[in-house]
Structures are given as C-alpha cells and as structure tokens.
Amino acid sequence: MPAPSPAPWPVSQDVAALADRAAGLSRAGAGPRDDLGTLAAALLRIQPVAHELERRGWLDPEGPGLRAWLLDLRDAVADAEDLLDELHRRREAGGAPLSACVDATFRGPGRKLRRLAERLDRVGDDSERLRPAARAAAGAGGGVRSPSRVTGSVLAERRVFGRERERDSVVASLVGGGREETCGSVAPVVAVVGHGGMGKTALAQCVYNDARVEAWFDVRAWVCVWDRSDEAELTREILQSIGCADDTLCGDGRGDLDSLQEKLEKSAASKRFLLVLDDVWIDEGKTEVENRSVWNKVLAPLRSTAVGSKILVTTRMKLVAEVLDVGHAVSLDGLRSDDCWLLLKEVALGGEAMDFPPELQEIVRAIVSKVKGSPLAAKSIGQMIWSARSTQELRALMNTEISDRIILSSLQLSYQHLPGHLQRCFAYCSIFPTTWRFDRYKLVEMWIALGFIQPPAEEEKRLEDLGQKYFDDLLARSFFGTANKDQQTYYFLDDQMHILAQHFSAHDCMKINEDIPAVIPPTVRHLSVSSDYLPQLKSKYRLGRLRTLLVLRSPSLSSSHFPRTLLAKFKNLRVLDLSESDVAELPETIGQLVHLHYLALCSMTNKLPKSIYRLKHVEVCVPILLFHDNHPGGVGKFGTVKHLKTCCGIRRVKSFSDVLNSMLLIRQCDGARSSLQG
Known part of the structure; x- marks a missing residue:
C-alpha cells in the first residue's frame, strides 16, 4: 500500500506578491471596472486562510477535502500568475494603454480577471468548512512536531551493525582532551549528524554505554531534546537525568531558570561531565542569534565542570552543529x-x-x-x-x-519542519535524475525564473543573493550532500532525500524515464522527460500548463530534433533545460515561448533559429556555443537577448575566423554581464 498522497507544496507565499502586482497594474489604470483591483482584493482575502490551511494540511494526509481545496488554490494562483505575466508582456511589447492591453489579453473587458476573482472567492468560501477541523488538528498536534518522542540511554538493540568506525571516532573525540578544543568556555561539543532513520540515537547509546566512556566521566546525563526549546525545561531534564528528584527543584516543581541552573552548576562542579543531547532541532521560529542564545543559557552551568567534560549531540541538521559550535562532527550515511x-x-x-x-x-x-x-x-x-x-x-x-x-x-518530519519557501525549492529537485550533480547557481536561476524566490517586503535584496541563502539553508539542514571533483564542488540528493522530494512533489512534478504514462495528471507543471518521449507528450497532457521542461538524453538515439509543433504549445514555459539532452537543433517555434526566463542549451546544438532573438526575458542561456555560418545573424545579433548573464562552453573551433568570432562573442557577453552588474 503506497504512502498517502501529500498536500501540494505551499503557494500562500506567492499570493501577497501577486496581489501587489495586480494592485500596481490597477493603479496604472485598467479601465473603469478596475478588474485588476478586484483580483488584488480577492487574493488578499484568501492569503491568511491559505497560510493557515497549508500549515495544517500535513496533519490530515488522508483528508481528501483539504487536499482538494489546496489543489484548487494552487491552480487558481498559477492561473493568476499566468494572466498577470501575459498582461505585463503585452504592455511591454506594445506600449498601449493598460486598459487596451487588458482587452487584448483577455478577449473582452477584463472577463478572465473577473472570473478568476470570483473563482478565488469561491475557493475562500469552501475553506470555511475546513478551518475548524484544521484548528482542531493543530490543537491536538501541538505544532509541527509531536511531543511524544522520548529516547533513553539504554541500548534497545542487542547489536548495532556497521557503525564500529563511527563509534570509535566519537569515543576518541570524547575521551581525553581538554577545554582548549573549543573557543568558548563551555565543554567541547561533538555531533553525530544524519537523516532520520540512520541510527544516530543507537550510535549515541553505544557510545554512552561504552566502557571507555564510563571510565572517563564522573557524571553522565542523557536528554532527548526533540521539541523542547525552553531553557528551564531543558535544564530540569538534565537535572533529572543525573538523579536530582523533582522535589529538590524549587518553586512549583518546575523551578525558575536561575534556581535550576544554580542547582545544575553545583551538581556538575569539578566533575568530568558528559551531556548527551539526543535529537536536537533548531527552532525555525527563531533567528540564528536567538537559537544560539537559548543554548548558551542552557549550557552555561557546565562552565563549572572539570577539564575533560564533553557534550554529545545527535541531529538531522548541520545547522545545529554551527549553532552549538561543534568541534568534531561524525556524519552517518547509509549502511553497506x-x-x-x-x-x-x-x-x-x-x-x-x-x-x-x-x-x-x-x-x-x-x-x-x-x-x-x-x-x-x-x-x-x-x-x-x-x-x-x-x-x-x-x-x-x-x-x-x-x-x-x-x-x-x-x-517526512524533516520536510514538514522546513519553512514553506524552502519546501517548494527542495521538492522541485525531484524532476532531476537520481545521479544529478547540481550546480547551485544554475538551480537558483531556475528557482528565480519560476518565481520561487520571494523577497520579504521590507528587504531590498538581489534575488540571486536570496536564492543562494535558500540553497545554503537547505544545505545546512542536510537536504543536499556535497562532492568534490576536478577542484569543483557539486551537490546532490542521496537516495533517501530523492524519495522524500518525489513524495512531496507528487502533485506538481513528474519524471518520465521509462515508459510514458497513459495520462499525465493535469496538476503537473514541472516535467523531465527523455527526448525519445517528446513526440508523445502532445496527446498525454495539456502542455500550456507546463512551467518547467527538462529534456534528457535519449538512450536509443544519438541525436534528435525538438518537434516543431510541440514546442509552440508550451505557452507558459518559464524553464527549458536541454543541457543534458541530445537535441541538436531547435525549431523556429521557440520564439513563441514569450514567458521563457531560463534556457540551457545542449553542447550538441549546432543551429540556433532566428526566432530565438525574440525571447526578451531570457535571463540565463548556458552554454553559449560557437557561431558558425549556420548561426543566424552572426555573433553581434545574439547580443539582443536581454539580460544575458552566463556565457560558457565553447563547442569547437574550426578556423582562425572561428577563434575571432568566439573572442568577440565572449567579449560581448562579458560586456552584457558587466552592464547588468553595474
């Protein structure tokens, strides 16, 4: 029996931005009925409802009502984005008054805008019957994570397989040494980092009960942190672990923080103290400074311990290691x-x-x-x-x-713990093959092209910089792995993270790498497909919905051409990636992809159609290839592509004139890049 289908990824973060766009266009004058203003108002009405129900959708994974509502919302928001993009394009292209653009775009005085606003209001009305159930689920669940998880120091298994090397590494880092291992005055911190189910707790239990550890430390304490982020509660848990009974704690049995910490400081004074903090998370509702402050307070009493005291942390998040200033970290990968x-x-x-x-x-x-x-x-x-x-x-x-x-x-808890804007960026990666090596800069450009990067209203920050922060946040939370080859760092999803991404993108993404399915679900907006199957897409799917198309090399053909009539159907495509395909030639119909923002060409591409220069919004085009006589318009003509940011990957050199043309092309691309940066 397959796992329950999850809710679609969150879109509530887009709603406010779309409302601002619609309101801005409305202020520019959209006609007497102000249909753009009506749409903006409808988007603003539904935004808080959407945010509430998205946060609670995972609590009821089997609830078809809530899942269906979230799908309706997602489709309505996508349609709103398409309409506003089309209106913006027509206004830029023709310079006509906005009201005329509205009429031309929507074949009537704002008819589609009014229908969309009414549709959003209907979705909002339907939400009223779901909100009480969502609030009840929130009350029962107590937030993102259940408080029911408890672990202890006693090893529950007779044997732990395949972790001898990691166990010895952790023990060696705990036994011996002094406080000079850390910059701070609290005991040095050692971390065990790995995905859920990797055996971090079992390894920590092995270490805790190891004879070498027992002989070295005078006092040992084990605390399952899980969702505990209150300084007083954590201090109380440490005290209980070392044998201080509840009645020794002052006040109401819980004790105020100062009294609890005085008690812990006295109990730990001048002793070699081992504190195990199992399953530590970072509170996403706090800033990094606030999270550091919590742990600085909790660990402050350990300054009184003897030299040789240590703290052992298990966590899924590399970010925890940074917040706790870990001196030594052991990563747990899959077993052999x-x-x-x-x-x-x-x-x-x-x-x-x-x-x-x-x-x-x-x-x-x-x-x-x-x-x-x-x-x-x-x-x-x-x-x-x-x-x-x-x-x-x-x-x-x-x-x-x-x-x-x-x-x-x-x-899945790791995913549900992510902020909504990171959930979507991570889940999108499922369309790439399992062996894909990610270039972080190209991936961020794709996120930008798709509108996934939404700067906070109060911040003025380049989208590229914000996108790199998104990537770093996912990296720090252990969603990406790293590998080095040829002095370059690549990023990847391991098998388990790929399974996770596929599960949470099931409504939005599809990867066709074997037999093409009988029907592609209408909810799919991001697709990867072998070039073998391109001709079959037209009969399987309403291609106008697609936002991303990633074409991969055919296992059976040495090269291929993009079907001419097919390409014209992708009217809302934002990302077209052919870099790992065998598509050697593009048809003239590529000029009809007026919303395309990201284009990555294949190194085998030997001919570019003239119409490619009509793509005024393409922001990335990699790699740029040598221009021979069969490249239309020569080198200078390509400079008309707007916002060209990246130029790389010269394919071949046949003659001295090719060398000159290549140098001129690179100089022009560098000039375009410099003008953008300036």
Whole structure:
C-alpha cells in the first residue's frame, strides 16, 4: 500500500506578491471596472486562510477535502500568475494603454480577471468548512512536531551493525582532551549528524554505554531534546537525568531558570561531565542569534565542570552543529549492503547463528537491496519478514513502495519542519535524475525564473543573493550532500532525500524515464522527460500548463530534433533545460515561448533559429556555443537577448575566423554581464 498522497507544496507565499502586482497594474489604470483591483482584493482575502490551511494540511494526509481545496488554490494562483505575466508582456511589447492591453489579453473587458476573482472567492468560501477541523488538528498536534518522542540511554538493540568506525571516532573525540578544543568556555561539543532513520540515537547509546566512556566521566546525563526549546525545561531534564528528584527543584516543581541552573552548576562542579543531547532541532521560529542564545543559557552551568567534560549531540541538521559550535562532527550515511543483511537477519531470525532457508535467501537479498542503506527500513522489513507466513508474503515485501514508505516515515518530519519557501525549492529537485550533480547557481536561476524566490517586503535584496541563502539553508539542514571533483564542488540528493522530494512533489512534478504514462495528471507543471518521449507528450497532457521542461538524453538515439509543433504549445514555459539532452537543433517555434526566463542549451546544438532573438526575458542561456555560418545573424545579433548573464562552453573551433568570432562573442557577453552588474 503506497504512502498517502501529500498536500501540494505551499503557494500562500506567492499570493501577497501577486496581489501587489495586480494592485500596481490597477493603479496604472485598467479601465473603469478596475478588474485588476478586484483580483488584488480577492487574493488578499484568501492569503491568511491559505497560510493557515497549508500549515495544517500535513496533519490530515488522508483528508481528501483539504487536499482538494489546496489543489484548487494552487491552480487558481498559477492561473493568476499566468494572466498577470501575459498582461505585463503585452504592455511591454506594445506600449498601449493598460486598459487596451487588458482587452487584448483577455478577449473582452477584463472577463478572465473577473472570473478568476470570483473563482478565488469561491475557493475562500469552501475553506470555511475546513478551518475548524484544521484548528482542531493543530490543537491536538501541538505544532509541527509531536511531543511524544522520548529516547533513553539504554541500548534497545542487542547489536548495532556497521557503525564500529563511527563509534570509535566519537569515543576518541570524547575521551581525553581538554577545554582548549573549543573557543568558548563551555565543554567541547561533538555531533553525530544524519537523516532520520540512520541510527544516530543507537550510535549515541553505544557510545554512552561504552566502557571507555564510563571510565572517563564522573557524571553522565542523557536528554532527548526533540521539541523542547525552553531553557528551564531543558535544564530540569538534565537535572533529572543525573538523579536530582523533582522535589529538590524549587518553586512549583518546575523551578525558575536561575534556581535550576544554580542547582545544575553545583551538581556538575569539578566533575568530568558528559551531556548527551539526543535529537536536537533548531527552532525555525527563531533567528540564528536567538537559537544560539537559548543554548548558551542552557549550557552555561557546565562552565563549572572539570577539564575533560564533553557534550554529545545527535541531529538531522548541520545547522545545529554551527549553532552549538561543534568541534568534531561524525556524519552517518547509509549502511553497506552486508551490514543491512546482518541487521535484517538479526531482527527477522533473532540471532546471527540462524540463517534463512536456501530457497528464501535470494528473495531476502533482493529485499535488502530495496532499503537503500536505511537501518530503520532494514529493521522494519525484518519485523515484517519475521511475521510473514508464506513465500508469497515475502515476495510482496520486494515491492519498492514498502521500503520507500518506511523511509518516508522517518524523513517526512524533516520536510514538514522546513519553512514553506524552502519546501517548494527542495521538492522541485525531484524532476532531476537520481545521479544529478547540481550546480547551485544554475538551480537558483531556475528557482528565480519560476518565481520561487520571494523577497520579504521590507528587504531590498538581489534575488540571486536570496536564492543562494535558500540553497545554503537547505544545505545546512542536510537536504543536499556535497562532492568534490576536478577542484569543483557539486551537490546532490542521496537516495533517501530523492524519495522524500518525489513524495512531496507528487502533485506538481513528474519524471518520465521509462515508459510514458497513459495520462499525465493535469496538476503537473514541472516535467523531465527523455527526448525519445517528446513526440508523445502532445496527446498525454495539456502542455500550456507546463512551467518547467527538462529534456534528457535519449538512450536509443544519438541525436534528435525538438518537434516543431510541440514546442509552440508550451505557452507558459518559464524553464527549458536541454543541457543534458541530445537535441541538436531547435525549431523556429521557440520564439513563441514569450514567458521563457531560463534556457540551457545542449553542447550538441549546432543551429540556433532566428526566432530565438525574440525571447526578451531570457535571463540565463548556458552554454553559449560557437557561431558558425549556420548561426543566424552572426555573433553581434545574439547580443539582443536581454539580460544575458552566463556565457560558457565553447563547442569547437574550426578556423582562425572561428577563434575571432568566439573572442568577440565572449567579449560581448562579458560586456552584457558587466552592464547588468553595474
């Protein structure tokens, strides 16, 4: 049974920006009926409702009513954006009065605008029956994370597989050394960082109970932080862990912060103290300075401890390591296949000495390959194998959906904990292949082209700078991994993060890399597809809805052409990425993609149509190729493309004249870039 379909990614952050755009155009004079003003008012009315219901949508993943409402909202907001973009384009192109542009754009005096405003109001009316249920769910859930998670220092498992190297690394960083390891005066901090289900708590329990650790420290304390962010509550938990009974705490049994910290300072004074903080999160409602302040207060009493005291933190977020000034961090990746096999066998059979019957070993080995190195998935499927009553039930466990669902259950909290603007940017990455190496600058340009980067009203910040901050925020929260090759840093989604992104973009994104589906859902607006399947898209999908098209290299053809009649159908396309395709030639119809903001060409492209120079809003065009005689208009003509930012990737040089043309092209591109920066 597949995991429940999630709500579509949030769009409420776009509503206020669209309302501002509509109101601005209205002030410019849209005709006597002021249909733009009506649309702006409708958007403003629905914005707070949308924000509330989006935040609560994940609490009711099985609720079709709320999910359907959020889809209706998403479609209405997308249509509003398309209408305003078209109006803006016509006004720029013709210089006609705004009221005339409205009539020309919408084939009648604002008819589409009025219909859209009425549609938004209907969506708002429908929300009233959902809001009480959402508030009830919010009250029951207590916010983003459930407070029910509790861990302890006792190792719940008989054995921990495949973590010997990480265990020894953590123990070595805890045992020995002094306070000189950190710049601050609080005990040095060691961190174990990894995705949900990677076994961070189990590793910390192994370390906590290791004989070397027990011998080194005079006092050990274990606190499951989870959603606790109150300084007094955290201090009280530390005191309870070292054996201070509740009745020793002053006041109402909870104790005020000063009294609690005095008690902790006395209890820890002159002792080698080990504090384990399990499952630490950053409070997204606070700034980094505020989060640092909380932990500085909580850890302040440990200044009284003896040299050699340490703090061990487990977290999903690299950002936690930065906030706590971690001196040594150990990253937990997926287990090796052999270790997954041993762990699954331990759970399924109850001991390493036992083994599966020969006729079942191949089936179980195939199941192990599905868990993608996740200890949690291996244990969960091991429990299913233990309870399976037949070979048929065992074969059913080979279904990838089962292991994916288990992995999702451990990771979805990380996604739900993200601010809404980061949720969408991350989930969008699902359209890329699993082996994709992301260039952070190109990805940010795609986000900008799609309108994903929305600067706060009070901030004046370049979209590129804000987009890079978005990327850094995702990186600090462990959603991207890093790799270095040829002195360049690349970013990637590991298998588990890719599963997570696919799950939370199911309504909005689709990747076609094998057989093309019978129907592409109408909610899909971002698509990646092999060039083999391009000709079949027209019969499967209303192409005018598409915002992103990523074309990938065909496994069966050496080169291909973009179908001429197909390209013209992508009337609302913002991003067209052909950089990893085998599309060698583009048709003249590309000039009809008037809303295109991001164009990435394939290195095999050997001919550019004349119409490409009509794309006045293209902001990125990479790579730019050598211009030979078959490139229309010569080198200088290409300079008419507006806002050209990136020029790279010269394809080939055939003659000295080619070299001169290439130098001229690069000089002109540099000039365009300099004028933009200036």
